[in-house]
Amino acid sequence: MTNSELDSLRSTALKVREHIIRLSEGGGCFIGASLSCVELMVYCYARVIRRDKDQPMDPRRDYLFLSKGHDVPALYGTFVEMGLLDADRLRNHLSTEDSIYWHPNRQIPGVEFHSGSLGHLPAVAAGVALDCKLRATDNRIVVITGDGELNEGSVWETILVANAHGLDNLTIVVDRNHFQANIRTEELVPLEPLADKFEAFGCRVTRVDGHDLRELERAFAASVEEKGKVKVIIADTVRGKGLPSIEARADRWFCAFTATEVAQLLEELHGNVAASIESETLVVR
Numbered sequence: 001m002t003n004s005e006l007d008s009l010r011s012t013a014l015k016v017r018e019h020i021i022r023l024s025e026g027g028g029c030f031i032g033a034s035l036s037c038v039e040l041m042v043y044c045y046a047r048v049i050r051r052d053k054d055q056p057m058d059p060r061r062d063y064l065f066l067s068k069g070h071d072v073p074a075l076y077g078t079f080v081e082m083g084l085l086d087a088d089r090l091r092n093h094l095s096t097e098d099s100i101y102w103h104p105n106r107q108i109p110g111v112e113f114h115s116g117s118l119g120h121l122p123a124v125a126a127g128v129a130l131d132c133k134l135r136a137t138d139n140r141i142v143v144i145t146g147d148g149e150l151n152e153g154s155v156w157e158t159i160l161v162a163n164a165h166g167l168d169n170l171t172i173v174v175d176r177n178h179f180q181a182n183i184r185t186e187e188l189v190p191l192e193p194l195a196d197k198f199e200a201f202g203c204r205v206t207r208v209d210g211h212d213l214r215e216l217e218r219a220f221a222a223s224v225e226e227k228g229k230v231k232v233i234i235a236d237t238v239r240g241k242g243l244p245s246i247e248a249r250a251d252r253w254f255c256a257f258t259a260t261e262v263a264q265l266l267e268e269l270h271g272n273v274a275a276s277i278e279s280e281t282l283v284v285r
Contacts, residue, residue: 006213006214009039009043009046009047009213010213012046012078012081014242015081016038016041016042016074016077016078016081017035017038017241018077018269019076019077019081019087019090020035020038020073020074020077021257021265022090024073024257024262024265025257025259025261025262026093026094027094028254028255029073029102030070030071030102031073031240031252031254031255032177032179032239032240032249032252032253032254032255033068033070033179033253035074035242035243036175036210036237036238036239036240036241037074037175037177037210037235037237038074038077038078038242039212039213039216039237040144040210040216040235040237041071041074041077042081042213043216043217043220044142044144044173045078045079045082046082047217048064048142049061049062049063049064049140050140051110053083053084056084061139062139062140063128063141063142064143064144065115065122065128065142065143066115066121066144067115067120067121067122067143067145067146068115068118068146068149068175069116069118069121070102071146071175072101075111076090076100084110085108085109085110102116103116104116118146118148118149119153121143121145122145122154122155122159122172123154125142125172126161126162126170129169129170130167132169133165133166133167133169138169139169140171141169141171142172143170143172143173144173144175145172145173146174146177146180147174147176147179147180147185147191147194148181148185148188150174150194151180151188151189159172159201159202159230160201160202162230163201163230166227168227168228168229168230168231170230171220171230171231171233172203172231172232173235174233174235175237176194176234176235177237177238177239178248179250181253182250182251182253182281183250184250194234195207198234202229202230203230203231203232204223204229204230204232205232205233206219206223206231206232207235207236208233208235208236209235209236210235210236211237211238216233220233239252239253240252243269243275244268244274245274245277246277251282251283252277253282254282255279255281255282256279257277257279261275261276261278264276264277265277
């Protein structure tokens with residue numbers, strides 16, 4: 001990756017964060033986890049996933065499954081910046097006139113599968129990876145999961161089956177932001193040592209800074225070297241990345257901000273005055 005390409009990706013990530021912040025108004029969105037996976041989403045669509053924007057369902061495409069479907073603001077923001085979605089459609093967020101709402105919908109071109117019930121899409125992705133293996137095609141399958149999502153037994157069952165079939169065309173990217181809803185993962189059901197767990201299930205594991213695009217480049221490049229194993233990239237991230245006023249806060253996972261707060265957060269994103277947030281928090285326990 002050249003410095004120019006790196007700067008371009010960073011600029012794209014910034015624009016995606018702007019889209020996410022705007023989607024937090026008028027009903028709100030899961031902003032914390034969406035901001036944590038921006039670099040993962042941008043990098044995958046810019047450097048990993050082969051896709052023709054004019055033929056989004058071409059069977060020769062690579063597949064990206066967003067298993068942590070509540071991060072859909074990051075997905076749709078990336079779609080806009082990659083030319084896969086008209087930016088004006090984001091104004092229809094949560095409107096009955098469109099399909100832009102809190103979780104992915106296949107009515108949006110480029111969305112591979114509905115998601116929202118956590119733990120489901122690794123199995124779907126493994127099924128597609130097996131189909132591609134049986135047809136001897138070179139499609140690459142990537143699935144982005146949350147870390148709290150790893151509490152679902154279906155994820156580990158999928159990995160056992162996928163490695164039994166040698167699905168080395170499958171890459172699982174874990175957005176390791178250390179939160180599940182409004183509690184830290186290690187306070188609820190501890191996940192560490194996470195890399196050891198994946199390796200014990202037969203995976204090839206790489207751990208990186210999930211906001212460092214060069215580290216992501218190295219991780220994906222290295223993941224093609226070992227054959228016969230599912231690839232896992234554990235991406236350590238920060239919930240709410242880019243907005244110091246809500247970063248790593250357990251109470252700022254789902255947010256419904258006012259227009260004034262959104263304007264302040266956009267200023268904060270660009271390194272200006274810190275936002276003054278008064279909107280209520282959401283607690284589920």
